[in-house]
Amino acid sequence: xxxxxxxxxxxxxxxxxxxxxxxxxxxxxxxxxxxxxxxxxxxxxxxxxxxxxxxxxxxxxxxxxxxxxxxxxxxxxxxxxxxxxxxxxxxxxxxxxxxxxxxxxxxxxxxxxxxxxxxxxxxxxxxxxxxxxxxxxxxxxxxxxxxxxxxxxxxxxxxxxxxxxxxxxxx
Ligand SMILES: Cc1cc2nc3c(=O)[nH]c(=O)nc-3n(C[C@H](O)[C@H](O)[C@H](O)COP(=O)(O)O)c2cc1C
Numbered sequence: 001x002x003x004x005x006x007x008x009x010x011x012x013x014x015x016x017x018x019x020x021x022x023x024x025x026x027x028x029x030x031x032x033x034x035x036x037x038x039x040x041x042x043x044x045x046x047x048x049x050x051x052x053x054x055x056x057x058x059x060x061x062x063x064x065x066x067x068x069x070x071x072x073x074x075x076x077x078x079x080x081x082x083x084x085x086x087x088x089x090x091x092x093x094x095x096x097x098x099x100x101x102x103x104x105x106x107x108x109x110x111x112x113x114x115x116x117x118x119x120x121x122x123x124x125x126x127x128x129x130x131x132x133x134x135x136x137x138x139x140x141x142x143x144x145x146x147x148x149x150x151x152x153x154x155x156x157x158x159x160x161x162x163x164x165x166x167x168x169x170x171x
Pocket of ligand 1 (some may be wrong): 029030031032033034035039048049050052053054055081082088092123154155156162
């Protein structure tokens, strides 16, 4: 992606999430920022996932995911999922989590809020699939402020790229 376009895209402020999936005994998660509410009644959210991610295949088959909202106190979650250590199947093995009551997707203990969501529609968008999903259950934490993309030094812009930035400007 051309530099100015990348900076423009990276300026679309987002939340910071961990999207989780489960299939049989497999439990897995990935950093996720392309997530937003897209309907009020019924409440629907959309998550965009690269077709080539390990997570993509599991969502395609199970039609469900967990959305774990990372708060300031759960920053270690983002550090972990950004690290090379997390780039393996079943990468929740070292984390504390439970399976959500309705859909059995992982709810991470360190997440501030966790949602379990059932996919109701999937739309192809270039190299990603947008999954529109209906929440089936929610767990609310103590009220910690959710992290946003402004709290990180890098922004996901698709592919293998992240764009680097700190409080003083682009890197
Ligand atoms: C801050 C951040 C946000 C990200 N957001 C997304 C996203 O919204 N969608 C996506 O497909 N990948 C996103 N990624 C990239 C995936 O998390 C990353 O490629 C991950 O390793 C894919 O995991 P998997 O192949 O094990 O499923 C993001 C990465 C970072 C660091």
